[in-house]
Amino acid sequence: MPRLVDYAARREFIGEAVIRLASSEGAGAVTIPRVARELGVSPDTIRRFLGDRLPLHATAVDLIVRRRIHRGMMGPGQRMDDPAFVRVRGVLLQALPLDAERLEESSAWTVLTAAFPDAHVTTLRRDADRARTALMGRALVLLEVPEEQRDVETLLLQALVNGLTGALVRGWATAEQVTTALDAHLAALAARGLEEVA
Numbered sequence: 717m718p719r720l721v722d723y724a725a726r727r728e729f730i731g732e733a734v735i736r737l738a739s740s741e742g743a744g745a746v747t748i749p750r751v752a753r754e755l756g757v758s759p760d761t762i763r764r765f766l767g768d769r770l771p772l773h774a775t776a777v778d779l780i781v782r783r784r785i786h787r788g789m790m791g792p793g794q795r796m797d798d799p800a801f802v803r804v805r806g807v808l809l810q811a812l813p814l815d816a817e818r819l820e821e822s823s824a825w826t827v828l829t830a831a832f833p834d835a836h837v838t839t840l841r842r843d844a845d846r847a848r849t850a851l852m853g854r855a856l857v858l859l860e861v862p863e864e865q866r867d868v869e870t871l872l873l874q875a876l877v878n879g880l881t882g883a884l885v886r887g888w889a890t891a892e893q894v895t896t897a898l899d900a901h902l903a904a905l906a907a908r909g910l911e912e913v914a
Contacts (some may be wrong), residue, residue, distance in 0.1 A: 727775055727879040729738040730755070734776035738824040743831030746773050760811045774840070780821045781844045787811070787818075801906050808855065808898060809838040811848065811877055813884050814891045822885050849874055869905065876901055 719854075733754045737745040750757040751772060766775060786811040813822040829841050835849045856866045880897060883889035889897075 722879055723765060728779055730762060730765060730855040732781035734772060735780065737831045738776065739820045744756040748772060759881050773828050774836045776824060776826050777837050777840050780825050781840050782846060783821065785847055790880065803857050804855040805902055807851065808877060812880055812894060819884060822881055826885060861905055861908065
């Protein structure tokens with residue numbers, strides 16, 4: 717009986733290797749021979765599992781996008797009946813690379829989206845940006861920021877999260893400093909929203 721192969725799981729395995737290599741060695745390491753060596757398989761094995769569907773780098777970018785979308789649903793241990801501030805904070809903390817896995821992904825994202833600006837990666841990046849912008853908009857609704865301020869505040873919150881991500885990736889800030897900055901901004905937004913409602 718022929719052995720069934722889970723191609724999606726194998727592509728994810730390859731994508732994880734590309735993320736590791738892009739993060740640690742840069743875009744030059746994102747080659748089929750280098751990824752094959754990293755995984756201990758032949759280059760033909762990599763080609764067989766990728767086929768003509770996705771370039772090697774796009775496999776990793778796609779995996780990062782899927783993971784980010786999954787994390788953006790709700791922070792760990794949160795419930796829908798938690799206060800709005802707690803839910804928003806939890807989701808936004810998941811958007812930041814505060815652990816080793818997310819830091820590696822963010823570093824790889826920076827490398828791969830800059831080095832390979834092809835149509836597929838550009839589409840994935842645009843979709844990820846739209847999803848993150850929508851997430852910021854929902855956060856502002858939960859924090860009761862007045863509707864007329866939401867467009868500007870969404871842009872500011874997006875810039876804050878992107879800037880804090882960059883600071884973590886480059887080692888300019890610690891996870892504690894980033895968390896403190898996010899908390900201060902969210903507290904100011906929540907206070908402003910409550911003032912407008914009163």
